[in-house]
Amino acid sequence: MTRRSLSASFSLQRQGSGWQGGRQHSYPESGNDNAAAADLLLNAALARWTASVSPAAMAVAYADWLCHLALSPSKQQHLLLQAADSGQRWLHYVEQALRPGLPGEPQPAIEPLAQDRRFEEAAWQRWPFNAISQGFLLQQQWWHRATSGVRGVSRHHGEVVTFTVRQMLDWLAPSNFIATNPVVLDAVLQSGGACLLNGAQKAAADIWRGIVGTNAGANADAPPAYAPGRNLALTPGTVVLRNHLIELIRYAPATPKVHAAPLLIVPAWIMKYYILDLSPHNSLVRYLVEQGHTVYIISWRNPDAEDRELSMEDYRQQGVMAALDAITAQSGARRINAAGYCLGGTLLAIAAAAMARDGDTRLASVTLLAAQVDFTEPGELSLFVDESEVSFLEAGMWERGYLDTRQMAGAFQLLRSNDLIWSRRLREYLLNLPTIDSDLMAWNADATRMPYRMHSEYLRNLFLRNDLANGRYQAGGRAVALTDIETPFFAVGTLSDHVAPWRSVYKLLLLADADVTFLLTSGGHNAGVVSPPGETGRVYQIATHYEDTAYIDPDSWHACVEQHDGSWWPAWAEWLARQAGPLGDPPPPGPMLGEAPGTYIFQR
Structure with missing residues (x-):
């Protein structure tokens, strides 16, 4: 047993058999902690040979x-x-x-x-x-x-x-x-066979980089085509809060007058936040600042083995709530708009429900971008989530203390294997065509880790048990309900989303006792959200479901709602402006702990 494994074993023994937030872990059993650790080590070793796919789950299926x-x-x-x-x-x-x-x-x-x-x-x-x-x-x-x-x-x-x-x-x-x-x-x-020879060299370099976990190999010293701080994440701003889990970035105003209510963006911590601040022409953050919004965004820390015990509750408290507290104190704003992307949207919904339960009225509106609150139909990601798969995945995370970046990236690649695996192999290794670089692809390669406890809680409480939709999810030791939220919602789904299928995002209409404006746009989970004005081939549909109107099923909604050409950003900006209040002078700049994009974004 390695020193890291022994440390994890002792940590698990101290932890006991239950975790907060309603999640009950199956390890260790009382009086049998060493045997439980041995089981976990065995499963972790096997997971390295099966790409964390449970042989038991495959056999049963x-x-x-x-x-x-x-x-x-x-x-x-x-x-x-x-x-x-x-x-x-x-x-x-x-x-x-x-x-x-x-x-x-x-x-x-x-x-x-x-x-x-x-x-x-x-x-x-x-x-x-x-x-x-x-x-x-x-x-x-x-x-x-x-x-x-x-x-x-x-x-x-x-x-x-x-x-x-x-x-x-x-x-x-x-x-x-x-x-x-x-x-x-x-x-x-x-080419006289040169394409195969050069392609084989590329393949060997990629394999070597995967083995040693560095940028060793061909062109290792060449600067990347896209990098944060050089041609990505360039919107001017400053870090105004830093704790163990987040850096909060406030962007500088781009207009003489700004709306009264600032906007907090909560991105997912599966990837780096700059998916929403890519190249200047692709930056949603820059677009919002230019529309007169005071924008704050959370930049999540990239956790390591020392952060194995970070929980979903930590992400709520040290992430969303800490950011809201800082914005309130620094700007003097009494009302704040909030938007969450993907898993960040799910966390924002949890935080909003807890705030409504506790009488905290600071949220003026909630926007969910490709984010689910009901996980009964989560799409093909559910193929990797059942009791056997989660237990098997937990074993690998337990040994390391986190979910490895390659595991998450591999799961997403499998969902679109023709586009992300085999077409790349054909293009680069057999045809020796140059690598296609883009800001979105550079961001996609900049993966992050996830703490053992948090990710296990997320999979069990949300994917497996669907606690949030069923009123069982606990925040601050008590259950929360989305029906408590009275602020208006804006929800965005994307037509070809493999991560958060739009019909699953649409289920918000069944769970909210507030007005919900639902927008469906062309594209996938990432490319559908990154949809700046001016791009051709973009379409969207938008309609508001008011609290006292009858429910319309998603397919009927899709069939009858008018389709618009172009980016969905202006439609959201128009809705957001109505929630953000009148224009006035920008709030005080607040403390300056560093220039945007901060330091957490560079953690590898």
Whole structure:
């Protein structure tokens, strides 16, 4: 047992069997702490070989699927007929492709999904690659039908099987291999094999960086294309509060007059805060300051093993509440608007509910950006969250004291493996194309850790038990309810969000006893939120559900609400201005503990 493991064991023994906030940990059992520590160490060692995926969870999911498939002869017959039909369609396509003299291209046996761009290059229409790609797409369709719709399989297990089979098929796609990808073969011929040699060097450098955890490798000394303080997070401001968990940044006014109520932004601590202050043209913070708002934002500390006991309650108290107290004291404002992004929005909702319960009336409004308060339908992230998976993940976090950055990044990459894993491998390692740099990609690579206790509480209390939506979540030792919040809400969902699906964000309308303005915009979890005016192809819908009006289900809402072209930022700015009060002189600057973007942003 390592010194770190022994320290974690002693910490766990001191901690006891329960944690605040309603979460009851299964380790250690009374009188059996050493055995519990041994169990955790075993699971932690196994997690390093399985990428923190629980073998037990996978075994149970596949057993559920296989057993019920065996008990469904009609499903088996249907799959056999579909296999025969797919084979016949493929043979017919091959026959057409091999017969010379036919006008036009052979009619495809199957069209790829709208988001599948793997076979869109013209080279895939050549023989035999057209037959290979069509055969793969037909197999992919058959496996989707085989893993879904099996009577008796639990919804979660069915989704796990479907997801893992899809990952396997994405790995085996002909686009990923030199011999079956005509685009790669053409590049090899044109470059004389140099593209493969140079791509292999890139791959080796990336693998080495992953092993040693540094920037060692090719171009290690070259400055990154994007970096905070150089061309990211440039909006002028100062750090006005620093504690163990946060730096609070106040941005300098950009207009002679500002609104009376300042705005506090609570970002998620899964990634760095500057997702909302990217390049100047992509900065939501800069845009808000230019609209006459006094903007404050929380920059979270990147925790390490010493912070293993930080809890969700610590993040509420030392984060949101400490920031509100500082803003009130420094600005003299009696009312404050608050906005939370992703997990930061969930924490803000918890804090707002606790404030309403305790009679704290400082919040003038609450904005939730791609943030969930009900976790019954959290999207594909739920595939990684069940009792077995959480217990397995806890073992790895318990040993280190935190969730490693690569685990979280890997989970998000798997949700979009074609775009974030295999297309990058093809582009950089096989075609030797230059890395595509952008401010958003640079931010995405700047991952953070999460404390063991906080992340475990988050997964168990919110994802597994859905305590916040059910009135069981405790803040300050007492339960909170979203129905206590009387301030108006503004909620933003994004159409292709894999992290916080918009229908899940929409559930706020069922839980709030206040006016809720809901806005649905094009894009995903990050690109949908970073939507500056002037970009083409952006659309959004917006409508207000008043407290005394009848509920409209999300699909009906989506079908009947008018669609607008352009960025959603001006629509929110207009709503926010109504909550922020009249224009007046900027408040006093407050203490200056350093220039923005502060110091916590640079912690690696």
